[in-house]
Amino acid sequence: MPHWLDRLFGREEKSALSSRLIALTAGTRSAWSPRALPAMMQAGYARNAIVHRCVRLTAEAAASVPLAASDGAITRLLDMPNPDQSGPELWESLYGYLQLAGNAYLELASLADEPRALHLLRPDRMRVLAGPTGWPDGWEYAAAGRKRRFQRDRVSGRSPVFHIRLFHPGDDHYGLSPLEAVGRALDLHTAGSDWARALLDNAARPSGALVFKGENGQLSPDQFERLKAELEASHTGAANAGRPLLLEGGLDWTPMALSPAEMDFTTARREAAREIALGLGVPPLLLGLPGDNTHANYAEANAAFLRQTVRPLVMKMARALSVWLRPWSVPDLEIRPDFAALEEAGEARHA
Known part of the structure; x- marks a missing residue:
């Protein structure tokens, strides 16, 4: 079984290289961060302000772009995917999972072979089932001790599961999580917060x-x-x-005064924050990180964010949804994003 699946379900890996951990200081007990997917998302999104803001900023901006299909029924499905969620809520979660896990999944509920609802599936609970040729032939979803299997219809080409993933050079079935790429910077930034808190706990001054x-x-x-x-x-x-x-x-x-290396720790943490923002496609200026914080630079950073991060992500999602839903709709189904709302929001933010 691929090592990615071991990380997905939290199995312990025997290889010393697979943990990909970083020791922050010499001569002290090392601080490690787990790389299992649920723990990685928890450490990144739930416990780090930079990752949290980057993911929310991108997901909310991408979800604000309406998706219109050449088939009216599909357009209504995209706008009202299920009784519990509106379109923007579903797409915000889907974009968020894609950035955190590198993979995102939807389940299509149909009645009489007609699409009726879209439901989100958590990527840490999904497993790809490869067919005889190595291509994905189905999926398995595990939750609350129970497992469900979804199979692709080879005759009609219909699939009850939508799987979109980011590029991974070493895996055929799963995308690469951006948190893997920024893992070292994430460790450093989180350890900086722990160090500052420990300094505060220990009399709020150097020992x-x-x-x-x-x-x-x-x-x-x-x-x-x-x-x-x-x-x-x-x-x-x-x-x-x-x-x-x-x-x-x-x-x-x-x-005992702080050494020059310790005094420079704040700078290292700031650079780690900039590296995290870079890995997640958000200009550091939009996060309020120190730098060239001028009005002109902010406007250019906002335009670059919309042009280089949000637009390609939304276009990729629209094309992938078109391919997935064509067997359920008309053969020439095309889903197009309406970027007018996004451009208006960018202009308002600039103003």
Whole structure:
């Protein structure tokens, strides 16, 4: 079974190279990020502001583009896909999953061979079933301990599942998640937040050293434990920042300043944020990251985002939907996006 499927269902990989982890500091315990798909989406979208904003910005912009089909019934299906979701809600989720997982899926519900509803399927629950020739012949969806199988009709060419994926140079059936490409930058940016929080928890300032200047230079075990307990109880945490430290005889406090490498950590985190934005196709200027923040540059960045990221993504979706729905509709079915609304939104944002 391909290694991607092992990551998809959370199976442990034996290869040391497959984890693709990065150690952030030397001489300390390494901080790793899991690369299983559900954990990767959780660490990226739910716990990182840069990834969250990039995905939402792209998904909302792409979902705001109406899709019109040459068949009126298909146009109504795209606009009102199911009783629980409107068109923009469904497409926003679909674009979001495509950016997070590199794959997105829809299920088509039909009655009397006529399309009636579209439902979203989570990519971390899907598995491609390859046929004798190696091409996808079906799909398996696992949820709540149960599995459903969808088969492609080879005679009519109809498929109950729509699968769109991003380009992956090393996999025949699944797309490459952009979070894989920005994984190292994501680790670095998240670790920067953890480091800043740890610095705040530890008296909100760089730590220091308590030096015992007694005869043998060592505290007894009871003295050591008592001193440690007092420091943790009364001199750590943001609420205790700046509280004076009362030392007994023989003890001296030696503060430790930040090294140049530690002082540069903020810059490294900022560059990691820019790399994440680059990998997800969003100009850093639109995220409020420091840089050339002028009015002209912002307008150009917004135009580039719509032209280079949103438009190609929507065009790809429209063409893929056309190919998928043709066996269910007229042979020359064509779905076209209406970019007028997107251009008006871009002009309003520029103004």
